[in-house]
Amino acid sequence: MIKTASASTTLARARGAFAEGRLTWSGLALTVFSILIYLFLYAPIVILVIFSFTRDEFGVRWTGFTLDWYIRLFNNPRMMGAAWNTLVVASVSTVVSTIIGTLLAMAMERYRFRGRGAMEGLIYLPIVVPEIVMAVALLAFSAIAFDVIKLVTGETLRRNLATVTIGHIAFSISFVVVVVRTSLKNFDRRLEEAAADLGADSWNIFWRITFPLILPGIIGGALLAFTLSLDDFIISLFLSGPGTSLLPVEVYNRVRRAVTPEINAISTLMLLLSMVLVALSQLLQRRR
Amino acid sequence: MNDSIAIELRNVVKRFGDVVAVDHVNLQIRDGEFFSLLGPSGCGKTSTLRMIAGFELPTAGSILIHGREMGITPPHLRPVNTVFQSYALFPHMTVAQNIAFGLEMKKTPKAEIAQRVKEALDLVRLSGLEERRPRQLSGGQQQRVALARALVNHPEVLLLDEPLGALDQKLRKEMQLELKSLQARVGITFVFVTHDQEEALTMSDRIAVMNKGKVLQVGTPTEIYERPNCRFVADFIGETNFIDGLVIGRDGNYTVIETPDGLRFRGLATRPLSDGTAVTYSIRPEKVRLLAANGEVPIDGLAGTVLTVNYIGSDTRITVRINDRRTIDVWEQNTRSTLDRDEYWQPGEPAVVVCPPDNALVLSE
Numbered sequence: 001m002i003k004t005a006s007a008s009t010t011l012a013r014a015r016g017a018f019a020e021g022r023l024t025w026s027g028l029a030l031t032v033f034s035i036l037i038y039l040f041l042y043a044p045i046v047i048l049v050i051f052s053f054t055r056d057e058f059g060v061r062w063t064g065f066t067l068d069w070y071i072r073l074f075n076n077p078r079m080m081g082a083a084w085n086t087l088v089v090a091s092v093s094t095v096v097s098t099i100i101g102t103l104l105a106m107a108m109e110r111y112r113f114r115g116r117g118a119m120e121g122l123i124y125l126p127i128v129v130p131e132i133v134m135a136v137a138l139l140a141f142s143a144i145a146f147d148v149i150k151l152v153t154g155e156t157l158r159r160n161l162a163t164v165t166i167g168h169i170a171f172s173i174s175f176v177v178v179v180v181r182t183s184l185k186n187f188d189r190r191l192e193e194a195a196a197d198l199g200a201d202s203w204n205i206f207w208r209i210t211f212p213l214i215l216p217g218i219i220g221g222a223l224l225a226f227t228l229s230l231d232d233f234i235i236s237l238f239l240s241g242p243g244t245s246l247l248p249v250e251v252y253n254r255v256r257r258a259v260t261p262e263i264n265a266i267s268t269l270m271l272l273l274s275m276v277l278v279a280l281s282q283l284l285q286r287r288r
Numbered sequence: 289m290n291d292s293i294a295i296e297l298r299n300v301v302k303r304f305g306d307v308v309a310v311d312h313v314n315l316q317i318r319d320g321e322f323f324s325l326l327g328p329s330g331c332g333k334t335s336t337l338r339m340i341a342g343f344e345l346p347t348a349g350s351i352l353i354h355g356r357e358m359g360i361t362p363p364h365l366r367p368v369n370t371v372f373q374s375y376a377l378f379p380h381m382t383v384a385q386n387i388a389f390g391l392e393m394k395k396t397p398k399a400e401i402a403q404r405v406k407e408a409l410d411l412v413r414l415s416g417l418e419e420r421r422p423r424q425l426s427g428g429q430q431q432r433v434a435l436a437r438a439l440v441n442h443p444e445v446l447l448l449d450e451p452l453g454a455l456d457q458k459l460r461k462e463m464q465l466e467l468k469s470l471q472a473r474v475g476i477t478f479v480f481v482t483h484d485q486e487e488a489l490t491m492s493d494r495i496a497v498m499n500k501g502k503v504l505q506v507g508t509p510t511e512i513y514e515r516p517n518c519r520f521v522a523d524f525i526g527e528t529n530f531i532d533g534l535v536i537g538r539d540g541n542y543t544v545i546e547t548p549d550g551l552r553f554r555g556l557a558t559r560p561l562s563d564g565t566a567v568t569y570s571i572r573p574e575k576v577r578l579l580a581a582n583g584e585v586p587i588d589g590l591a592g593t594v595l596t597v598n599y600i601g602s603d604t605r606i607t608v609r610i611n612d613r614r615t616i617d618v619w620e621q622n623t624r625s626t627l628d629r630d631e632y633w634q635p636g637e638p639a640v641v642v643c644p645p646d647n648a649l650v651l652s653e
Contacts, residue, residue, distance in 0.1 A: 193343055194376035196363040198390035198441065208389075212380050 045271065052264035059261035069265040079266060082250035089161060089236075089246060090229035093168035098222040100169070101176025108177070109184040126174040135238040138167045142239065159241035167239040168229040175228060176221035183217025216281075223281045227274055293355070294319045294445050294477040295340060300349035302335050302501075309335040311501035312349070317445075317479060317494075322471050324480045324488040327498035328524070333481045336498070337447050340479065342366045354444055364393070369438035370447040373454065375430045377422035383409075383433050384418040390441040408440035411470070428459045435470070445477045452487065464490050485525045489513060497521045517558055519651050522570045529576070529616050531569040535561045535650070543650045545569050549611060554588060555648030568651045573617040575647035578606060581638035588645055592616070594637045606633050608641050616641050 055064040073079055107113075108120060126134060146157045187210065195205045211218075236246040245253070247266070254263055295317040302310035310332040317323045325333035338344045340351060342363035351358045353367055369390065378386050387408050391401045409415045412432035422430055431451060438446055451467075452460045468491045471478045482488050488495050489509040496506045497520075505517045516522035519530065531553060533545035542554040545567055553569045561567060585591050592608040595615060599622075606618045618641060624631065633639065 188374070188376070190372055190374055190376040191378060193363070194370070194372060194378070195389070196343075197341060197368075197370045198437065199364045199393035200389070201364055204393060209378060 048264050049268050049271070052261055052268045054261055057260065059259055059264050069261040070269075073262050073265050073269075076262070079247075079250060079262075082245050082247045083266075085161060085240075085244060086230060086247040089165045089168060090226050093165050093172055093229045094222050094226040096165075097169045097172035097176050097225045098218060101173045101221055101225075102180050102218055104173065105177045105180035105184055109181055123174055123177050126171045127178070131171075131234045134171060135167075135235045138170065138235060139238045142166075159239055159244075161240070161244050163241070164236055164239045164244070164246065167235045168225075168232060171232075171235065172225035172228055175224050179221035179224055180214065180217045183214045183220070187214055219281050223277055226277065230270065230274065292319045293317070294321070294353065295479065296352040296355075297336070297340075298350045298352070300336070300339060300351060301347045302332070302339060302344060303347045308501050310339070310346075313498075313501075313503050315496060315503060315506065317477060319477055320475050322468065322478045322480065322491055322493045324482055324492040324495045325498060326482055326485060326488040326495050326524075329483055331498040332501040333483075333498050334449055337370075337449055337479060337481050340445070341368055341370050341447050367444040368447055369441050369443040370449065371431075371434045371438050371451045373450040375422075375434040375451075375454075377430055377433055377437070379422055382419050382421060383414065383425070386422065386433055387437045387440050390437065394441070404440050408436040411439065411474070412436045427455055428463065431455065431463060435467075439470075439474060439476070443476060445479060446471075448478060448480045450481055450483070452482075452484075460487075467491065489525070497524060499524070515558065516570070516649065516651070519568045519570070519653060522568075522649065522651060526572060527617070528570045528572050531571075531614075533567060533569060535563050535565045535567055537563060542645045543567075545650060547614075549613060551590065551610070551614070553643060553648065554645035555643075555650040556646065557650040557652075559652075561650065561652055565652055568653075569648060570651055571643050571648040573605070573619040574603075574621070575644065576616060576618045577642040577644070578608065578618045578620060578633070579640040579642060581640055585640055586642060589640045589642045590616070591638070591640055594633050594635050594639050597633050597635055599632065604632060608639055610641070616643075 050062070051059045052069055053065050053067070054062050055066045055068075056062070104123065108116065108123070142159060142163050150156055191209050191213070192205050195209045200208060231248055232246075233248040233252065237249050237252075240246055240249065247270070251263055251266060254260070293316050295315070297313050297315040300310055300313045301308070313332070313336060315336075325336055327333050335344060339346050340353075340358075342358065342361060342365075345360055358366060378389065381389070384405050387405045388401050391404060396404070405418075406415075409418065412435050414429060414432050414436065417425065417429065422433065425433065431454075434451065448467075452463050455463060464487055467478075480488075480491065489512070492509055494506060494508055495512050497504045497512060499520050505512060505521045507515070512521065513525055516525060522528050523530070531545075531547055531551075533547040533551075533553070535543055536546045536552075537544045539554055541556065543557040543561055544552060544554050546552050553571075555569055555571070557567075579586075579589070581591060590610050592610045595607045595609045598605040601622070603619045603621055606620065607615050608618060609615050620633075
């Protein structure tokens with residue numbers, strides 16, 4: 001009873017404050033604050049996009065509209081090569097890490113086995129390990145692996161797109177596991193029992209029931225992996241070999257010489273791609 | 289045909305670690321029967337059902353469905369279907385797809401699937417909702433889809449795990465009757481798990497009352513209510529007056545007991561009891577008669593004072609004080625419609641409680 005009474009007096013007080021107009025100040029402050037936050041978040045991006053269309057060759061002033069930078073970009077074989085590499089690496093590492101990550105998530109969510117606790121901790125480690133450490137570790141590992149391969153087969157290997165892809169898979173798996181596990185946790189296992197009860201074997205249970213229902217999670221994981229691979233810089237820098245650089249590395253190399261609207265243009269295109277991907281996944285999830 | 293056994297449980301035991309969930313259960317469920325497993329939560333009724341369905345395997349004992357030993361047969365190969373408490377409808381499928389699922393798994397021809405889905409929808413009166421998703425349906429409609437999804441497969445036995453638990457009271461009552469008439473129409477054996485004694489009494493042909501993993505009594509609703517074989521069953525089903533005492537002799541068909549405070553009661557015993565046996569005398573409140581005190585106390589009568597009177601519409605529920613330590617509850621049906629206060633009992637009024645021995649039971653543990 002006391003609780004109810006105090007709750008209703010609080011409510012009454014709040015109502016009084018509204019009537020006297022005291023609460024509008026905090027309302028105003030909240031609005032201003034929100035606008036500032038959004039400006040902080042999006043102003044740099046908006047400026048980047050705008051200046052990809054400027055005629056100014058330093059890309060810092062608005063001197064008129066042009067698509068020249070985009071045309072120049074598409075005629076730049078180095079940039080296009082790096083873009084193509086990036087897409088290949090991102091696609092392959094996404095497919096592989098999504099499959100491995102989904103299987104891992106299923107195993108960890110469904111089964112009790114020896115060393116499960118240790119595995120649980122270890123799988124999330126790549127998320128918290130500083131990326132530079134991960135990159136150095138992968139570089140050292142690839143050197144050793146190349147040595148071993150040379151010793152065994154006599155074959156001399158170099159860092160190439162495959163090594164970068166393996167590196168991207170290595171850190172993407174953890175993120176896929178996190179996302180897929182969340183959707184597995186929300187998945188009602190009684191649905192699998194119901195399917196078994198209706199005559200479905202484990203193959204049909206998985207493909208007809210479990211998979212369609214955790215698919216949004218898998219797509220979410222894949223999308224995260226793709227995005228992470230797309231804009232990864234440190235590991236890509238360390239693991240890519242000569243002539244196989246990826247887009248973020250290529251952009252960095254260009255920026256060291258000069259910031260041009262061409263950089264703005266390629267950044268805008270990457271932004272667009274990410275947004276399309278996110279929109280696509282949202283659309284897919286809504287269709288369910 | 290009606291005498292053949294649909295499901296037989298022989299000495300079925302289920303242990304989860306150290307916990308014995310089901311303890312040497314023996315049951316024979318007949319073909320076409322509406323059979324209920326009734327008991328409080330944790331009594332083993334759901335575990336028993338899940339073992340019949342194949343979701344759990346017995347630790348010991350065997351389960352036979354139409355004479356076939358189930359052994360370790362997985363759920364998808366058993367000739368039974370289940371209606372789950374949570375319905376467990378597939379959220380990514382339409383109503384029609386949900387219902388068709390079992391038939392598709394059995395590789396039924398498409399044309400036949402369409403025909404049978406339509407029939408099943410008619411059966412549960414959901415025609416027209418084929419293309420809806422489960423989340424667009426009300427609780428009662430989801431319940432019907434779950435029923436149709438199971439029945440469309442023509443299972444030998446339908447297992448129902450507290451299927452009405454999630455429905456509100458009114459809908460629950462409706463579905464009870466509907467389920468009962470549905471069972472009569474399709475003629476499939478229903479095994480129905482519930483903790484609601486009224487539900488079990490309303491719907492069942494026979495009931496098995498369970499507690500702590502054991503089956504205490506199997507019988508028709510009348511047998512279970514009128515002739516409970518132990519204190520737990522008498523207590524769990526309906527309400528009753530319990531009076532502890534010792535057997536002091538017999539009087540014709542009746543067994544006579546005496547309480548520590550010197551009261552004597554006569555009742556029917558389910559088996560012969562020797563003198564001195566500790567027993568519980570049980571009489572349901574609606575079977576006790578209450579007479580106005582006129583100085584005489586008839587046989588099986590006890591003089592007392594009306595303590596409380598609760599008018600609940602159809603009945604009046606009266607608690608009568610016999611002595612310092614003992615009260616007896618009496619329910620009187622309000623057979624006459626009147627506003628006259630004198631027609632009803634008043635607290636403080638002297639009265640005589642009569643416990644007819646044919647309506648009373650002497651239970652031993």
